[in-house]
Amino acid sequence: MAFRFELQCTDTSTALGTPARRGVFHTPHGPVQTPGFMPVGTQGTVKGLTIDQVAGTGAHMILGNTYHLGLRPGHEVVKTLGGLHAMSGWEGPILTDSGGFQVFSLDGINKISEHSVIFRSHIDGALIDLTPEYSMQIQESLGSDVAMVLDHVVALPAEKDAVQDAMERSIRWAKRCLEYAGRADQAKFAIVQGGLDVELRVQCAREMAAMNFEGYAVGGLSVGEPPPEMYRITQATTPELPQQKPRYLMGVGRPIDLLESVARGIDLFDCVMPTRNGRNGYAFTDAGPIKIRNAKHKTDTSPLDPNCDCLACTRHSRGYLRHLFIVGEMLGPSLLSLHNLTYYQKVMQGAREAIEQGCFAQYMATKKQQWGIE
Numbered sequence: 562m563a564f565r566f567e568l569q570c571t572d573t574s575t576a577l578g579t580p581a582r583r584g585v586f587h588t589p590h591g592p593v594q595t596p597g598f599m600p601v602g603t604q605g606t607v608k609g610l611t612i613d614q615v616a617g618t619g620a621h622m623i624l625g626n627t628y629h630l631g632l633r634p635g636h637e638v639v640k641t642l643g644g645l646h647a648m649s650g651w652e653g654p655i656l657t658d659s660g661g662f663q664v665f666s667l668d669g670i671n672k673i674s675e676h677s678v679i680f681r682s683h684i685d686g687a688l689i690d691l692t693p694e695y696s697m698q699i700q701e702s703l704g705s706d707v708a709m710v711l712d713h714v715v716a717l718p719a720e721k722d723a724v725q726d727a728m729e730r731s732i733r734w735a736k737r738c739l740e741y742a743g744r745a746d747q748a749k750f751a752i753v754q755g756g757l758d759v760e761l762r763v764q765c766a767r768e769m770a771a772m773n774f775e776g777y778a779v780g781g782l783s784v785g786e787p788p789p790e791m792y793r794i795t796q797a798t799t800p801e802l803p804q805q806k807p808r809y810l811m812g813v814g815r816p817i818d819l820l821e822s823v824a825r826g827i828d829l830f831d832c833v834m835p836t837r838n839g840r841n842g843y844a845f846t847d848a849g850p851i852k853i854r855n856a857k858h859k860t861d862t863s864p865l866d867p868n869c870d871c872l873a874c875t876r877h878s879r880g881y882l883r884h885l886f887i888v889g890e891m892l893g894p895s896l897l898s899l900h901n902l903t904y905y906q907k908v909m910q911g912a913r914e915a916i917e918q919g920c921f922a923q924y925m926a927t928k929k930q931q932w933g934i935e
């Protein structure tokens with residue numbers, strides 16, 4: 562069997578109803594240790610880093626973007642170049658999203674129907690008819706290890722009728738994706754929708770769980786709602802998902818959001834935050850965030866984070882990193898992206914070790930204290 566989720570142990574120390582989980586998701590391109598964080602490689606590259614640097618941060622699996630890669634270079638070009646693995650040189654597992662989130666968030670929508678969503682390309686304005694089947698076809702050409710089903714995402718806040726309509730369409734579209742999919746070496750993950758409504762989330766989770774997906778995602782969160790709302794919905798959703806399948810919280814988030822969600826039974830995450838913030842001169846550390854452009858770092862010879870073994874921290878000073886940002890050298894954003902991804906992986910590795918030892922609650926409390934979070 563190409564895919565298998567090995568649930569190794571659970572930790573109930575956080576006492577949030579669902580235990581934190583330690584597992585391994587086996588894929589054709591290797592294992593993914595969970596809880597795990599996937600760096601985002603939107604255009605077939607994690608911005609500013611080489612594949613060896615990405616692997617060096619400890620990342621197991623990366624994310625590619627169906628919407629962007631489907632527009633440029635186009636899925637047939639990616640296929641001709643040998644698929645996303647061969648094209649990018651990344652030899653580990655890759656997950657691709659379905660394009661749904663971009664279509665619904667980039668505001669180029671022309672028409673949504675039961676059949677498809679028709680949207681305008683943000684590149685050349687061309688109309689594209691994205692059906693669930695076409696999303697799967699693109700992802701099969703990309704050759705990712707995990708394909709996400711096309712879902713209907715609604716912006717929040719929204720009326721219950723609109724959220725319910727999108728949730729029910731997401732279930733029908735998920736079924737169509739499953740029926741279309743033809744690659745045995747590609748896992749299909751369903752996406753639970755339902756906005757901030759527990760009743761809708763539970764209904765969606767149950768109906769998705771009744772279909773045979775290799776994994777389950779919680780989508781439509783981290784779209785501007787307060788974090789406690791995201792935690793509440795995650796906590797209500799995970800008990801409805803199969804124990805023996807991986808669970809992925811899409812687009813989340815800050816380090817604290819990762820730990821709060823691990824405490825609620827989530828296994829996988831992706832987010833642009835470590836790389837996007839890195840490019841903007843914002844570093845995550847055990848002592849809290851650092852804005853490297855700040856004048857107080859001008860003559861500082863100390864490392865960005867003395868506890869970090871990344872290139873930025875072992876070879877360079879805060880003063881030098883600040884200089885790179887001030888003069889606009891591309892190495893600055895690259896080094897801070899490398900550091901932030903290394904930091905995220907370290908936080909997740911710590912979470913895995915804590916779960917193995919049954920002390921995840923203590924680990925999370927310590928991290929919150931270090932980050933200055935109540």
Ligand SMILES: [Zn+2]
Pocket residue numbers: 865866869870871872873874875899900901903
């Ligand atoms: Zn570092």
